Amino acid sequence: MLEIQGVQQHYDWGGRCYIPMLLDLPEASAQPVAELWFGDHPSGDARIAGDHAFSAWLKDSPVERLGQDSVARFGQRLPYLLKVLDVRQPLSIQVHPSLKQAKQGFASERVQDLPAEQCNYKDDNHKPELMLALSDFWLLHGLKRPEQLALIFDDNPSLKRLESVWQHTDNAGLVQHCFSLNADELAEVLEPIIERHLASYLARELPKSSPYFWLCRAYLRAQQSGQGLEAGLLMVLFLNLVYVAPGQVIFQDAGIPHAYLEGQNIELMANSDNVLRAGLTSKRVDVNELLKVADFSAAEATPIEPIELADGGLDFPVPVDDFQLIAYQLEPGQQLVLEAAESGSVWFLLSGELSLQQQSKLWREGEAYYQLPGEKSLVSAHSCCKLYRAKAKTE
Secondary structure, X not given: XXXXXXXXXXXXXXXXXXXXXXXXXXXXXXXXXXXXEEOEEOOEEOEEOOOEEXXXXXXXXXXXXXXXXXXXXXXXXXXXXEEEEEEOOOOOOEEOOXXXXXXXXXXXXXXXXXXXXXXXXXXXXXXXXXXXXXXXXXXXXXXXXXXXXXXXXXXXXXHHHHHHHHHHOOHHHHHHHHHHOOHHHHHHHHHHHHHHHHHHHHOOOOOOOOHHHHHHHHXXXXXXXXXXXXXXXXXXXXXXXXEEOOOOEEEEOOOOOEEEEEEEEEEEEEOOOOOEXXXXXXXXOOHHHHHHHOOOOEOOOOOOOOEEOOOOOEEOOOOOOOOEEEXXXXXXXXXXXXXXXXXXXXXXXXXXXXXXXXXXOOEEOOEEEEEOOOOOEEEEEOOOEEEEEEEOOOO
């Protein structure tokens, strides 16, 4: 078992306290700390085994350190990326491609030799995601059902022109039309809605269960950063607003438009950086490619029902092979045998204190260890512990 030093990511939507406190840093960060990464991704390569880059260390002996099965299926890299997120402000609305779309898109853009800033595909992999809420968590996920969209249109007279487009086309036609609106048209549609709700938002009279709460929050954030009105604000009304209780897990598959709004979570995903944006962003939005990749049919987020394993862990089954998340709750004095597996595992301790077999150093909250393929170990809990294992799904 080798300790992993995670990588902090300082995105402007992140908080300043949660991850520094998790890492037992002396004070809050002077800049946002949005994410903590435990993996070998080029944009955030962790350190392992005496300050070696995780990616280089794995490639030095891939079969021994990743496992023969993992190398055969996913190549000489970790197939997953484990993160901790602290979401203080809404992220951009995003869509991820399927594996087939990613391979085709990546190959096509490389043949065209496009500049990096014009590329949608950073690699040839898909990016399905699992998130486990560590706090009250809010997100947008999938388009509303027709009857729910109709209620939004009925509640807002300024949206009548969009309702007509929707009725004569479909959900994709509605989204395409929203992104075709110019600044004056966006103002005509959005400003009456914002004016109607902004005072209530500022007076803390709007609950977070209202989409207008998040519309106002996103609008104010855009204003503060010098951005104008954009189509992503309309998407806040058209997507499902989802509350996720602590400990619940939501899966985001390819094609589903989604956006994290607020809270802390553990995120486990396929090892990729392929993101097509659909609003709430100052970054490039490629509407044509978005329409090819996104699934704009009605879709609701349903928490995954966990399966209890023989060792007491809770497995959250997902329909992809790249990753599997197992959660453990240990009581003081309890021991857990870390059984050997065919591929390597990343173990992350969210809270508590553990002793690790044959190691004098205590394992404390915010720390992660890598378990080699075929390696077996034992941990002993000194307090109540929340422990998570990330691994590739066994065939």
